[in-house]
Amino acid sequence: MAKRYTAESSEKWGWEELVDCITAPASYIFISLGLALTILLRPIGYVYLAIGIIASLVMYFVIDPKLRAVSDEYERRQSEFLEQVEKVSKWEEMK
Amino acid sequence: MEELRVSFHFLDWFWVITYLILMIGCGILFYQLGKRSEADFFLAGRGLPWWLPAASVYATHTATDTPMWIGGIIYKYGLRGLWYTFFSLWCAISAFVSTRIFRRSLAMSMAEWQSLRYSGLGSELLRGWLAGWQVFMNMFVLGWVGMAMGKVCQLLFGWEEWVGLVLFSSLCAIYVVSAGYWGVIMGDFQQGIIALLVIMIVSIWELMYAGGPGAIITKLNEMGQSWRLNPFAFTGWASGDFPILWFITLFVMAVIGGIGMGNFIDWYPEAQRIQSAKTVRDSSDSIFWGGLLVLTRNAFWAVALLGFFVLYPDIKDTSKYEIGWFRLAFESLPVGMLGFFFAAILAIHFSTISTHLNLGASYFTRDLYHHYLNPQAKEERLVWVGRLGTLVLLLGSFLMGSMMKEITSWLIFALWLQAAGIWLPSILQVIWWRFNAWGYLASWIANLGISWLVVWVLPAFGVFNKIPFFAKYFPMGLPDYIQFWILMVLTFFIYIPVTLLTKPDDEERLIKYYVMTRPIGFWGPIHKKAVAMGLIKE
Numbered sequence: 001m002a003k004r005y006t007a008e009s010s011e012k013w014g015w016e017e018l019v020d021c022i023t024a025p026a027s028y029i030f031i032s033l034g035l036a037l038t039i040l041l042r043p044i045g046y047v048y049l050a051i052g053i054i055a056s057l058v059m060y061f062v063i064d065p066k067l068r069a070v071s072d073e074y075e076r077r078q079s080e081f082l083e084q085v086e087k088v089s090k091w092e093e094m095k
Numbered sequence: 096m097e098e099l100r101v102s103f104h105f106l107d108w109f110w111v112i113t114y115l116i117l118m119i120g121c122g123i124l125f126y127q128l129g130k131r132s133e134a135d136f137f138l139a140g141r142g143l144p145w146w147l148p149a150a151s152v153y154a155t156h157t158a159t160d161t162p163m164w165i166g167g168i169i170y171k172y173g174l175r176g177l178w179y180t181f182f183s184l185w186c187a188i189s190a191f192v193s194t195r196i197f198r199r200s201l202a203m204s205m206a207e208w209q210s211l212r213y214s215g216l217g218s219e220l221l222r223g224w225l226a227g228w229q230v231f232m233n234m235f236v237l238g239w240v241g242m243a244m245g246k247v248c249q250l251l252f253g254w255e256e257w258v259g260l261v262l263f264s265s266l267c268a269i270y271v272v273s274a275g276y277w278g279v280i281m282g283d284f285q286q287g288i289i290a291l292l293v294i295m296i297v298s299i300w301e302l303m304y305a306g307g308p309g310a311i312i313t314k315l316n317e318m319g320q321s322w323r324l325n326p327f328a329f330t331g332w333a334s335g336d337f338p339i340l341w342f343i344t345l346f347v348m349a350v351i352g353g354i355g356m357g358n359f360i361d362w363y364p365e366a367q368r369i370q371s372a373k374t375v376r377d378s379s380d381s382i383f384w385g386g387l388l389v390l391t392r393n394a395f396w397a398v399a400l401l402g403f404f405v406l407y408p409d410i411k412d413t414s415k416y417e418i419g420w421f422r423l424a425f426e427s428l429p430v431g432m433l434g435f436f437f438a439a440i441l442a443i444h445f446s447t448i449s450t451h452l453n454l455g456a457s458y459f460t461r462d463l464y465h466h467y468l469n470p471q472a473k474e475e476r477l478v479w480v481g482r483l484g485t486l487v488l489l490l491g492s493f494l495m496g497s498m499m500k501e502i503t504s505w506l507i508f509a510l511w512l513q514a515a516g517i518w519l520p521s522i523l524q525v526i527w528w529r530f531n532a533w534g535y536l537a538s539w540i541a542n543l544g545i546s547w548l549v550v551w552v553l554p555a556f557g558v559f560n561k562i563p564f565f566a567k568y569f570p571m572g573l574p575d576y577i578q579f580w581i582l583m584v585l586t587f588f589i590y591i592p593v594t595l596l597t598k599p600d601d602e603e604r605l606i607k608y609y610v611m612t613r614p615i616g617f618w619g620p621i622h623k624k625a626v627a628m629g630l631i632k633e
Binding site: 008011017025028029037039056059064070074075082088 | 174177180181183184186187188190191192195199200201202203207210211299302308309311312324326349350374375376377379380383386387390391393394395397398401461465466470471607611613615631632
């Protein structure tokens with residue numbers, strides 16, 4: 001699945017992030033409320049919990065391939081970037 | 096309610112002492128790793144798999160005062176009180192937006208990020224301000240959480256409050272001074288597991304002690320309190336103690352706030368965890384799953400607190416019902432388990448104390464000492480300064496703890512100010528290339544003045560009551576969620592003109608930052624220049 005992304009396409013913000021911005025908060029809300037109501041044996045709790053788990057699975061499978069691609073591309077250049085950060089911190093490169 | 100006093104037996108003390116040896120031993124075990132460099136002492140060498148910072152996110156945000164806070168809101172509002180805890184929704188968005196951008200900046204702290212995102216004098220003023228603010232804030236949090244431990248010890252053993260504060264913060268400091276962030280993260284992993292298991296087991300135990308789910312629901316119905324089981328029991332659009340407008344404000348603030356950096360106080364410890372993850376993907380996963388674990392834990396506390404309400408429904412004194420979760424456990428757990436439970440409270444306590452000791456020391460060392468006083472310092476010296484900084488934080492926390500009653504109301508105002516007025520600028524600095532250091536500085540300063548006006552001065556002169564809209568819908572004064580919107584609008588008219596009337600940040604700096612972090616939003620002109628320079632492909 002990770003092969004869908006080229007180095008440059010993985011850097012662009014796209015529909016994957018948009019889907020996650022909906023599913024990730026939904027999973028937080030439904031898992032938390034669902035768990036509380038499930039412990040109290042309320043039937044609606046099971047429904048909320050199921051929605052929350054499905055939302056987090058969707059979130060994970062949508063974003064993970066892209067995150068892997070972003071990571072791989074970025075880590076190639078990380079040491080060069082880190083040197084730059086150290087120079088700024090030591091006033092060797094201040095503009 | 097009768098006064099609670101518990102007596103510990105041999106098995107109870109065995110658990111407590113075993114746990115203390117385990118924690119302090121952990122510090123000694125990772126001493127060699129912590130002393131290798133500044134990056135090891137504060138970020139564990141930037142090489143952690145996602146589940147270690149995730150456990151730390153969870154453990155850090157499970158403090159001794161957290162069950163008291165959640166106890167208070169659930170006792171007062173029932174299950175709808177859970178919405179208060181959903182400000183952590185920002186983690187859900189941040190994990191895939193601001194976490195990713197911040198991790199790519201490689202900034203060791205949020206103060207250092209100012210030097211990478213902005214340029215010139217403005218960026219240095221921001222870095223110095225944020226570093227000083229964070230040293231102070233971490234001291235305050237240490238004092239606050241330490242005093243919560245003092246209260247628990249007073250409840251249990253009748254000790255003076257300062258004893259619990261000084262004793263347990265000092266014991267925790269032993270492994271933080273020894274191993275730095277390595278000790279913090281390894282400790283947090285153990286503490287997170289212990290705390291999660293004990294919170295689940297004890298909460299279910301308390302639920303059964305109160306009669307079990309069926310009996311609790313029946314009793315709530317008999318008491319005419321069944322609304323406590325409904326998380327959506329709002330009291331109208333703007334009326335009552337749980338209005339929809341409040342909910343909308345919280346929701347917008349939390350969800351959209353996840354795009355920004357530094358708009359929540361929790362961002363700062365999270366920023367350290369983000370940078371300690373070995374890859375961008377690990378940092379995103381750690382924030383998402385750590386945040387989810389925090390909300391899962393709240394569900395267990397909430398049901399236990401409903402059980403407490405059924406047993407003790409008429410408590411008016413906040414300080415009495417806030418400690419409901421602790422009280423029910425100490426009342427109902429058998430000998431031997433009491434000590435185990437107290438050891439878990441120590442785990443909860445140490446995880447927060449260790450984080451804030453190391454985090455405050457990182458601003459003290461990296462941003463104040465290393466950046467401003469001794470830029471060419473060797474790694475060995477920086478680690479020693481880190482240790483000194485940890486001790487400064489520890490001593491400062493004792494001072495803060497002793498003044499807690501006097502400064503709490505002031506500090507809540509200060510946090511308020513941070514949340515309300517810089518909320519939008521903290522997003523703009525991520526998404527808009529033209530937003531500059533002077534604009535961000537102006538937002539902090541504008542906040543200070545306008546917060547005083549909106550929260551205290553104008554209400555004292557009855558100004559809002561003279562405005563027909565406010566007089567009609569909020570005759571008792573403006574609630575805090577309306578103040579939030581007013582502050583946001585008023586400060587906007589200060590920092591936006593300041594931004595547009597001052598020069599943009601240095602172009603070369605912005606291009607470097609853009610190429611490193613690839614931020615979301617309105618970065619078109621910088622993107623085009625980076626492409627023209629051949630630094631990135633179109």
